[in-house]
Amino acid sequence: DGGITQSPKYLFRKEGQNVTLSCEQNLNHDAMYWYRQDPGQGLRLIYYSQIVNDFQKGDIAEGYSVSREKKESFPLTVTSAQKNPTAFYLCASRPTGEGTGELFFGEGSRLTVL
Amino acid sequence: GIQVEQSPPDLILQEGANSTLRCNFSDSVNNLQWFHQNPWGQLINLFYIPSGTKQNGRLSATTVATERYSLLYISSSQTTDSGVYFCAVAPSGSARQLTFGSGTQLTVLP
Numbered sequence: 001d002g003g004i005t006q007s008p009k010y011l012f013r014k015e016g017q018n019v020t021l022s023c024e025q026n027l028n029h030d031a032m033y034w035y036r037q038d039p040g041q042g043l044r045l046i047y048y049s050q051i052v053n054d055f056q057k058g059d060i061a062e063g064y065s066v067s068r069e070k071k072e073s074f075p076l077t078v079t080s081a082q083k084n085p086t087a088f089y090l091c092a093s094r095p096t097g098e099g100t101g102e103l104f105f106g107e108g109s110r111l112t113v114l
Numbered sequence: 115g116i117q118v119e120q121s122p123p124d125l126i127l128q129e130g131a132n133s134t135l136r137c138n139f140s141d142s143v144n145n146l147q148w149f150h151q152n153p154w155g156q157l158i159n160l161f162y163i164p165s166g167t168k169q170n171g172r173l174s175a176t177t178v179a180t181e182r183y184s185l186l187y188i189s190s191s192q193t194t195d196s197g198v199y200f201c202a203v204a205p206s207g208s209a210r211q212l213t214f215g216s217g218t219q220l221t222v223l224p
Contacts, residue, residue: 033211037155042118042200042214050209058211059115088155094210101145101210102162103202108155 003027004106006091011111013078013085021076021109023091030096032074033103036060037088046089049074050096078111086113116141116205120215127191127222135186135218137201145204146177147212148186150197157200160186191222 004025013019023032031050035043045058049068063082068074074093078085091106117140127133139146148160161168161175163184168175172191177184188195198219202212 031209035214042216043202043212045211045213048209048211056209090155090157092212101164101204102159103145103147103210103212104159105149105157110155 004091004093004104006089006106006109009107009109011109013111013113015113016080018080019078019085019111021078021089021091021111023074023076023106024072025091025093025106026072027093027104028071028095029093029104030071031094032068033092033094034058034064034066034074034076035090035092037090037108043090046076085111087111116143116203116213118201118203118213118215120199120201120218122218123216124219125221127220129191129193129222129224131191131222132187132189133191133220135188135199135201135220137184137186137203137215139182139184139201139203141182142206143179143203144206144208145202145210145212146184147202148175148184149200149202150195151200151217152197160199188220191220193222193224196220196222 033048034046047066049055149157165179198217202214204210
């Protein structure tokens with residue numbers, strides 16, 4: 001089935017460790033996005049990519065890094081520089097072109113820093 | 115950046131009641147979506163509605179882009195409608211990255 005797959009769903013990490021969250025889509029979408037959600041809040045944009053080998057910072061990029069080496073994949077690394085990494089992380093994608101603006105989301109990855 | 119305000123922040127209904135959720139935004143947009151976030155955190159797409167009116171079963175939505183607001187109507191609410199409803203917009207001329215409102219927490223009582 002077509003969709004967006006995020007893994008792992010739950011992740012625990014010690015302070016000072018980097019962790020990479022996976023996002024894979026088989027929808028043939030060009031654009032991909034990473035959002036962060038804190039309890040009781042809306043989503044905030046971390047990074048986005050409209051095309052392979054290109055990406056831009058969102059509103060809260062500090063302490064995060066991404067890569068876009070393949071169209072299907074947009075992994076997010078939460079580095080030790082991120083001061084409050086415990087959160088729910090959501091990946092999204094959309095097709096590009098005229099009249100195609102709807103974003104679709106994966107099921108999310110919940111990161112807890114111990 | 116663009117501002118998105120949702121109201122009310124919390125809403126409690128009896129099963130069978132109707133409700134209207136509002137989303138105001140501060141600039142022109144090329145994308146507006148309504149989502150329902152379920153208890154497991156998954157975002158369910160309800161409507162992609164940068165302008166006009168759409169209906170899907172008991173749910174309908176209207177966006178008046180010139181006046182910068184959108185409304186989500188839920189009729190004959192059911193307990194399974196409970197959860198958080200988010201409005202999200204992308205400013206005109208952007209790469210369609212969405213800015214989210216803070217959501218409306220809906221609780222439908224049996």
